[in-house]
Amino acid sequence: MSGHVRQARVRLPLPRIFPVGCYAGRARVLVLRSALGYRRSWPVLVSGFFEPVFYLFAMGQGLGRLVGDLPGPDGAPISYSAFIAPGLLAASAMNGAVLDSTYNVFFKLRYAKLYDAMLATPLGPTDIALGEIGWALLRGGLYSLGFLSVMGAFGLLGSPWALLALPSALLVGFAFAAVGMAATSFMRSWQDFDLIQLVIMPMFLFATTFFPLGVYPRSLQLVVESLPLFHAVELMRDLTTGVVHAGLLVHVGYFVVMAALGTIVAARRLRALLLC
Amino acid sequence: MSALRPVSGKYGYGHTSHSLVGFVRPPGYRRAVSEDGFNSGSENGAVLVKARGLSKRFGPLEAVRGIDLDVIRGEVFGLLGPNGAGKSSAMRMLACVSPRSAGSLHVLGMDPDVDGPAIRARIGVVPQLDNLDVDLSVRENLQIYGRYFGLSRARARQRAAELLRFAQLADRADSQVESLSGGMRRRLIVARSLVNDPELLLLDEPTTGLDPQARHQLWDRLYQLKQHGVTQLITTHYMDEAERLCDRLVVMDAGVIAAEGSPAALIKRYSTRDVLELRFASQVSRPTPTELAGFVERVEELPDRLLLYADDGEAALGALHRAGVRPRASLVRRSSLEDVFLRLTGRSLVE
Amino acid sequence: MAELTTYPTPPRAAGRVLPGWLSALVVVERFWTWYRHGWRATAVTSVLQPLLFLLAFGVGLGSLVNTGGRAIAATGGVPYLMYLAPGLLAMSAVQIAAFESTYPVLSAFKWQRIYQAMAASPITPGQIAIGNLTWIGLRMLSSGVVYVLIIALLGGVRGFGVVLSLLCATLCGLAFSSLVMTFASVIRNEEVAFSAFFRFVLIPMTLFSGTFFPITRLPAWVRPVAWVTPLWHGTELSRGVALGTLRLLPALGHLGYLLALLALGAGLLKRRFQRRLST
Ligand SMILES: Nc1ncnc2c1ncn2[C@@H]1O[C@H](COP(=O)(O)OP(=O)(O)O)[C@@H](O)[C@H]1O
Ligand SMILES: [Mg+2]
Numbered sequence: 002m003s004g005h006v007r008q009a010r011v012r013l014p015l016p017r018i019f020p021v022g023c024y025a026g027r028a029r030v031l032v033l034r035s036a037l038g039y040r041r042s043w044p045v046l047v048s049g050f051f052e053p054v055f056y057l058f059a060m061g062q063g064l065g066r067l068v069g070d071l072p073g074p075d076g077a078p079i080s081y082s083a084f085i086a087p088g089l090l091a092a093s094a095m096n097g098a099v100l101d102s103t104y105n106v107f108f109k110l111r112y113a114k115l116y117d118a119m120l121a122t123p124l125g126p127t128d129i130a131l132g133e134i135g136w137a138l139l140r141g142g143l144y145s146l147g148f149l150s151v152m153g154a155f156g157l158l159g160s161p162w163a164l165l166a167l168p169s170a171l172l173v174g175f176a177f178a179a180v181g182m183a184a185t186s187f188m189r190s191w192q193d194f195d196l197i198q199l200v201i202m203p204m205f206l207f208a209t210t211f212f213p214l215g216v217y218p219r220s221l222q223l224v225v226e227s228l229p230l231f232h233a234v235e236l237m238r239d240l241t242t243g244v245v246h247a248g249l250l251v252h253v254g255y256f257v258v259m260a261a262l263g264t265i266v267a268a269r270r271l272r273a274l275l276l277c
Numbered sequence: 278m279s280a281l282r283p284v285s286g287k288y289g290y291g292h293t294s295h296s297l298v299g300f301v302r303p304p305g306y307r308r309a310v311s312e313d314g315f316n317s318g319s320e321n322g323a324v325l326v327k328a329r330g331l332s333k334r335f336g337p338l339e340a341v342r343g344i345d346l347d348v349i350r351g352e353v354f355g356l357l358g359p360n361g362a363g364k365s366s367a368m369r370m371l372a373c374v375s376p377r378s379a380g381s382l383h384v385l386g387m388d389p390d391v392d393g394p395a396i397r398a399r400i401g402v403v404p405q406l407d408n409l410d411v412d413l414s415v416r417e418n419l420q421i422y423g424r425y426f427g428l429s430r431a432r433a434r435q436r437a438a439e440l441l442r443f444a445q446l447a448d449r450a451d452s453q454v455e456s457l458s459g460g461m462r463r464r465l466i467v468a469r470s471l472v473n474d475p476e477l478l479l480l481d482e483p484t485t486g487l488d489p490q491a492r493h494q495l496w497d498r499l500y501q502l503k504q505h506g507v508t509q510l511i512t513t514h515y516m517d518e519a520e521r522l523c524d525r526l527v528v529m530d531a532g533v534i535a536a537e538g539s540p541a542a543l544i545k546r547y548s549t550r551d552v553l554e555l556r557f558a559s560q561v562s563r564p565t566p567t568e569l570a571g572f573v574e575r576v577e578e579l580p581d582r583l584l585l586y587a588d589d590g591e592a593a594l595g596a597l598h599r600a601g602v603r604p605r606a607s608l609v610r611r612s613s614l615e616d617v618f619l620r621l622t623g624r625s626l627v628e
Numbered sequence: 629m630a631e632l633t634t635y636p637t638p639p640r641a642a643g644r645v646l647p648g649w650l651s652a653l654v655v656v657e658r659f660w661t662w663y664r665h666g667w668r669a670t671a672v673t674s675v676l677q678p679l680l681f682l683l684a685f686g687v688g689l690g691s692l693v694n695t696g697g698r699a700i701a702a703t704g705g706v707p708y709l710m711y712l713a714p715g716l717l718a719m720s721a722v723q724i725a726a727f728e729s730t731y732p733v734l735s736a737f738k739w740q741r742i743y744q745a746m747a748a749s750p751i752t753p754g755q756i757a758i759g760n761l762t763w764i765g766l767r768m769l770s771s772g773v774v775y776v777l778i779i780a781l782l783g784g785v786r787g788f789g790v791v792l793s794l795l796c797a798t799l800c801g802l803a804f805s806s807l808v809m810t811f812a813s814v815i816r817n818e819e820v821a822f823s824a825f826f827r828f829v830l831i832p833m834t835l836f837s838g839t840f841f842p843i844t845r846l847p848a849w850v851r852p853v854a855w856v857t858p859l860w861h862g863t864e865l866s867r868g869v870a871l872g873t874l875r876l877l878p879a880l881g882h883l884g885y886l887l888a889l890l891a892l893g894a895g896l897l898k899r900r901f902q903r904r905l906s907t
Contacts, residue, residue, distance in 0.1 A: 045820055051827055052831055059846075062845065062846060063840060063841035063845045063846055066702065067693045068693055071692070202677065203680055206680050206681065206684035207680075207688070211685070212684075212691075374747050374748055375906055375907060376906055393752070394645045404745075404748070407741075408742065410662075410745065412665070412666075413661060417661055421661055422745075424654045424657055425658075426642070426643035427645065427750065428642060436642075473643030474639045474640065474642045474643075475639070475643070476641050
């Protein structure tokens with residue numbers, strides 16, 4: 002359902018950005034195909050939901066006892082669980098989107114030759130790029146919804162503003178999926194995927210997911226503040242704790258730009274690779 | 278290796294055409310059994326593989342159903358049959374990687390159930406499915422395989438260099454296996470199987486999937502090995518390959534042996550010298566086998582043509598013409614193992 | 629039509645049956661030959677990952693832990709970095725075990741068929757299994773050495789007990805690896821089985837086995853789960869010898885459990901390889 006809505010939104014400006022013939026407006030076919038592909042291995046799909054929950058439970062319960070309360074976005078102390086939960090929400094949106102748009106797309110591109118077959122139909126590279134990103138979003142959105150419910154059940158949602166965390170997670174996922182896909186189009190072999198790990202893993206650990214920016218010296222703070230995951234974590238944390246302010250728009254703007262750039266590069270590169 | 282040692286010469290394989298089951302034993306046979314239990318039987322005539330009632334079951338399926346085999350040192354022995362006949366299953370038992378379900382089996386005089394590693398140390402295996410180590414280079418594949426067989430590092434290196442030349446892969450020594458063509462990979466596998474100077478080489482469909490040129494290259498290598506006295510057991514479903522390579526062969530179908538002997542003897546026993554192939558414009562103009570029975574020894578009906586068996590094909594064709602039979606096309610050729618198989622099973626070998 | 633057949637002198641085979649331990653070492657040699665090409669890729673995951681965890685949790689989060697009074701009770705008064713480092717050593721061994729015992733083992737059976745190639749030589753399936761397990765042990769040991777050096781540079785090492793930590797961590801990883809390899813040689817649908825394994829076994833185990841905090845900080849009903857995992861025993865041992873807080877009786881208990889698990893796992897593993905490689 003959300004696939005159709007997204008479709009309608011992005012369809013208008015695209016023909017101007019991408020040459021005619023690259024886009025048939027049928028990206029949802031790709032989403033459908035991905036969903037069907039998981040019919041046999043749905044446990045894989047479902048299990049993805051549990052990873053952040055385990056983290057939340059272990060770190061919140063166990064480490065929380067060692068760390069105690071931490072200052073929240075507005076300076077008021079919040080429990081360690083409440084501190085890391087939005088961080089994990091952001092990180093899982095990133096992880097899911099990156100996984101779907103890199104490993105899985107690369108496999109289809111190189112080995113399954115899936116896209117070549119699709120391009121024999123009216124579908125163009127833009128359909129493929131949007132379709133794959135759409136699927137990654139659909140999946141990521143479901144995980145985010147699940148995780149938000151768990152947070153609610155644990156009493157970690159401090160304000161109704163938290164409802165906005167879901168569309169925010171989708172935006173974050175879109176941006177990461179678009180950039181991930183653009184990066185994948187440059188990959189030559191599986192070896193190159195270590196680079197992705199090299200980017201994702203430090204971000205997960207250092208972009209204020211588990212501890213506040215204050216622990217770093219100022220010079221490192223500047224580095225951390227430039228990371229996309231940092232903006233995602235801050236955005237989520239402000240929303241789930243109900244500290245809403247104009248600065249949130251900066252985070253949103255960050256991801257809008259990232260998503261736009263990623264999509265354009267991904268579609269251009271795919272076009273070059275697949276010979277539109 | 279150039280001096281070919283003449284052997285007694287009394288055991289021409291032609292004799293076997295007289296008996297379907299038992300082979301005429303070569304003279305050295307009994308002595309080899311009783312005196313040195315095959316182990317040091319480096320002389321020709323020792324029986325390297327002896328199977329009696331050899332069977333293999335996979336659950337309810339009996340893939341090999343009690344076959345008897347004797348492979349004699351120095352010969353190239355063929356195991357012929359369509360897909361699913363049980364050739365690979367039999368080979369894997371001989372290679373001591375698959376335990377037999379029933380029957381007795383001796384390879385190099387030893388029982389695989391007891392002495393598997395000792396037997397494997399002395400044989401070479403070319404499996405039907407490629408299992409080259411794709412993470413390693415061509416040279417490393419050979420070297421590490423030598424190490425599996427207990428060669429010293431220096432010996433393995435030296436052996437790898439020899440085998441690279443043998444397989445005509447010296448210029449690809451440091452390539453990754455993935456970059457090799459199908460024919461090169463197959464040659465590499467054959468080279469790998471020789472790393473321990475095996476006394477017995479088991480080749481499971483060595484040329485399946487290769488183009489004609491690559492097949493010929495591989496046949497050359499196998500012929501060289503034969504010249505060097507390596508006993509070979511080859512499975513194939515190509516009749517031309519069997520006729521070209523094998524001294525003796527058995528035809529397997531549905532897990533049992535349908536016939537055995539030398540290619541020539543099998544043809545002589547189960548077929549005529551010539552075969553006349555006739556194609557007709559339509560089923561209506563095509564005569565029935567009974568109408569043709571008087572002209573030739575035997576008739577086989579295939580969907581697209583008739584096969585007429587006669588010792589003199591040209592003469593039979595002339596007689597048919599005179600009798601008013603008008604095929605759209607006709608061909609006279611020599612009988613092949615294909616015809617033997619057709620005769621024995623009523624099916625053609627390569628479907 | 630009797631034909632004269634003449635054969636040259638047949639060859640004498642050069643292959644021989646090696647003693648069991650040597651055969652296993654030859655299997656190790658195969659993995660080493662392979663590893664020489666691609667060690668950089670694995671270095672990223674096996675050394676960098678625990679290092680990043682150490683920096684993030686030991687140094688970053690550690691700065692918060694040390695200021696809180698409750699932490700003293702949990703870590704026994706040692707700085708959080710020192711508390712965490714031996715735990716991460718065990719965790720990294722278990723992670724290497726998990727990665728090296730899943731897809732590589734499955735692929736060696738199913739796609740690359742290198743085990744089948746080995747099994748056609750005098751090496752037996754059991755020796756192949758033990759050789760592969762030994763290789764994984766060496767991987768854990770060598771990454772562990774690098775890792776210990778890095779901890780030492782960061783000031784997370786208290787004394788030479790850390791050498792014993794390394795051995796304990798490797799034992800723990802080996803016990804786990806033997807079981808995971810057995811699992812990998814049984815399964816059919818790898819996509820589902822492995823993702824279930826990583827998400828429902830590996831990740832919970834690394835989170836709930838006392839690496840980051842004592843399991844007494846968990847709700848009582850979760851603790852028995854930790855007691856079953858090899859990682860908890862490995863962590864207790866590794867941390868105990870590194871900090872010098874280990875008492876004899878618990879030490880023997882943890883050691884006994886890990887050794888028993890390894891013996892069980894290795895036994896099952898040999899049986900599985902034997903079954904799968906001789907169909
Ligand atoms: N590992 C196995 N498990 C079950 N059935 C098998 C196995 N290997 C072979 N078969 C079956 O045994 C029969 C003979 O197979 P195979 O020996 O491979 O024949 P061939 O090599 O002559 O084509 C086939 O029906 C095949 O499906
Ligand atoms: Mg076969």
